[in-house]
Amino acid sequence: MSGKVIVITSGKGGVGKTTTCANIGTGLAIRGKKTVLIDADIGLRNLDVVMGLENRIVFDLIDVVEKNCKLRQALIKDRRFDNLYLLPAAQTKEKDAVKPEQMVELCEELKLDFDYILIDCPAGIEHGFKNAVAGADDAIIVTTPDVSAVRDADRIIGLLQTYEITDPKLVINRVRPDMVRRGDMMDVNDVNDILAITLLGVVPDDQSIIVSTNRGEPAVSDPSSRAGQAYRNIVARIEGEKVPFMSLDFDLGFFERIKRFLKK
Amino acid sequence: MAFSDNGDALQTGSPSGNTIVFKGYRSGLTLIIPETGPFENYLQELRDHLKNSHNFFNGAKINLELGNRQLETEEKAALIRLFQENGLVLRSTGESASPVKRPFSRGKAARDERVVQTVTVQKTLRSGQRIEFDGNVLVWGDVNPGAEVMASGDIIVMGKLLGTAHAGMQGDRNVRIFAFQINPVQLRIADVIARGGEKLKRTKDFRPEIAKVKDDQIIVEKFS
Numbered sequence: 007m008s009g010k011v012i013v014i015t016s017g018k019g020g021v022g023k024t025t026t027c028a029n030i031g032t033g034l035a036i037r038g039k040k041t042v043l044i045d046a047d048i049g050l051r052n053l054d055v056v057m058g059l060e061n062r063i064v065f066d067l068i069d070v071v072e073k074n075c076k077l078r079q080a081l082i083k084d085r086r087f088d089n090l091y092l093l094p095a096a097q098t099k100e101k102d103a104v105k106p107e108q109m110v111e112l113c114e115e116l117k118l119d120f121d122y123i124l125i126d127c128p129a130g131i132e133h134g135f136k137n138a139v140a141g142a143d144d145a146i147i148v149t150t151p152d153v154s155a156v157r158d159a160d161r162i163i164g165l166l167q168t169y170e171i172t173d174p175k176l177v178i179n180r181v182r183p184d185m186v187r188r189g190d191m192m193d194v195n196d197v198n199d200i201l202a203i204t205l206l207g208v209v210p211d212d213q214s215i216i217v218s219t220n221r222g223e224p225a226v227s228d229p230s231s232r233a234g235q236a237y238r239n240i241v242a243r244i245e246g247e248k249v250p251f252m253s254l255d256f257d258l259g260f261f262e263r264i265k266r267f268l269k270k
Numbered sequence: 271m272a273f274s275d276n277g278d279a280l281q282t283g284s285p286s287g288n289t290i291v292f293k294g295y296r297s298g299l300t301l302i303i304p305e306t307g308p309f310e311n312y313l314q315e316l317r318d319h320l321k322n323s324h325n326f327f328n329g330a331k332i333n334l335e336l337g338n339r340q341l342e343t344e345e346k347a348a349l350i351r352l353f354q355e356n357g358l359v360l361r362s363t364g365e366s367a368s369p370v371k372r373p374f375s376r377g378k379a380a381r382d383e384r385v386v387q388t389v390t391v392q393k394t395l396r397s398g399q400r401i402e403f404d405g406n407v408l409v410w411g412d413v414n415p416g417a418e419v420m421a422s423g424d425i426i427v428m429g430k431l432l433g434t435a436h437a438g439m440q441g442d443r444n445v446r447i448f449a450f451q452i453n454p455v456q457l458r459i460a461d462v463i464a465r466g467g468e469k470l471k472r473t474k475d476f477r478p479e480i481a482k483v484k485d486d487q488i489i490v491e492k493f494s
């Protein structure tokens with residue numbers, strides 16, 4: 007087996023990388039894909055919390071690269087979803103405790119066993135970013151529809167080119183259709199105007215994300231969650247299915263667009 | 271390939287060696303390319319080196335030392351492109367006798383006569399990326415917010431200009447900036463500045479536009 011390593015990154019902090027990583031990973035596992043999530047946010051780990059697996063951590067990423075334990079020992083198997091594993095970050099170490107070469111080696115080893123390896127990248131473009139992207143084959147850029155997040159996403163897309171990741175995919179998170187309609191928020195087209203990369207999905211701003219995060223149960227597994235539906239669509243698109251964008255994906259409905267057009 | 275971070279041992283860094291050398295002087299970094307041997311080999315060496323140094327040089331301003339080597343236009347363009355891809359800025363070239371007239375002249379007649387080099391950027395310039403060139407710059411893509419294009423000559427963007435552009439960097443007010451949408455953060459032509467959203471109209475139209483200086487102001491008009 008040769009799995010695919012996908013880094014989930016943004017540049018700007020707090021836009022939903024960890025949320026996206028947890029949801030896509032869980033969604034892939036539900037579809038039967040053997041998936042491992044790597045928390046590369048060393049020192050600020052929280053993927054384990056979002057996944058509700060914090061109390062099961064014994065070893066972490068640093069233990070693996072420093073060979074204090076076997077890779078197998080550090081992987082936490084999620085009991086709710088077969089196929090889903092987590093490699094947690096170290097909470098007490100510095101970001102530079104891992105080297106990019108070690109990440110590459112780790113990813114190569116995991117590729118033999120997993121369909122998907124998802125890496126939750128820390129914010130910023132420093133050492134932690136370099137580690138997180140070192141072993142990646144592909145990238146998912148998460149942004150919120152605001153000018154500064156989009157600016158940082160653009161910077162990241164430029165940097166990824168130097169790592170030979172030339173076709174990153176875009177997730178626009180926390181879109182509020184009401185604000186878009188009032189013209190108070192950038193819409194999908196505004197974001198795409200600047201970034202011009204393949205759109206993987208649009209996730210609405212949704213309280214169910216906060217509820218599910220607190221419970222440690224990713225929204226993707228909740229059939230009634232709108233954000234969960236958006237993540238299910240994203241997962242299907244990663245798997246190569248052509249899923250049309252939901253109407254909430256695209257801010258404006260068809261008639262709204264016509265109205266706008268006629269107003270011009 | 272050697273990297274020395276202090277302008278000491280000059281003998282290792284003379285253009286008569288057989289490997290490229292980066293030297294750090296007080297004035298900044300200098301890239302020394304040997305005078306003899308195929309340029310393509312040195313370019314490859316540089317490419318490998320930059321790849322392995324993962325953004326170490328990002329934003330660095332580089333002086334170029336070539337000894338008696340004369341770069342062909344394509345060679346120079348390839349080098350500039352490599353620099354640009356890695357976030358390096360070419361500051362000056364140590365070419366001993368340049369066949370190219372520099373665009374210093376201000377008069378209209380002189381402007382039409384001069385020969386100016388053009389560098390081509392093959393892709394969209396994204397936030398944090400910057401190109402600076404003594405000549406014209408042609409971008410096959412957009413210039414995004416947070417990206418910068420600086421040229422002593424004209425700037426031509428075959429896409430949207432949403433970032434910062436400075437044409438006529440060395441004082442020539444007769445240069446122009448062309449794009450299919452001019453909606454920038456800031457435009458500068460020589461010493462004249464216009465800020466986006468202020469003096470410049472904001473448009474979402476996609477049609478050829480050109481910016482130039484008229485009566486000490488930058489004006490943007492439809493290109494026809």
Ligand SMILES: Nc1ncnc2c1ncn2[C@@H]1O[C@H](COP(=O)(O)OP(=O)(O)OP(=O)(O)O)[C@@H](O)[C@H]1O
Binds near residue numbers: 019180211219
């Ligand atoms: N679609 C959404 N709707 C509502 N809240 C959301 C959504 N996505 C993320 N959030 C909330 O935003 C906050 C930040 O999300 P998250 O931790 O995933 O971001 P991050 O990019 O990983 O942050 P950091 O850069 O700190 O690692 C969390 O409280 C999360 O619950």
Ligand SMILES: [Mg+2]
Binds near residue numbers: 023024025127128
């Ligand atoms: Mg996070």
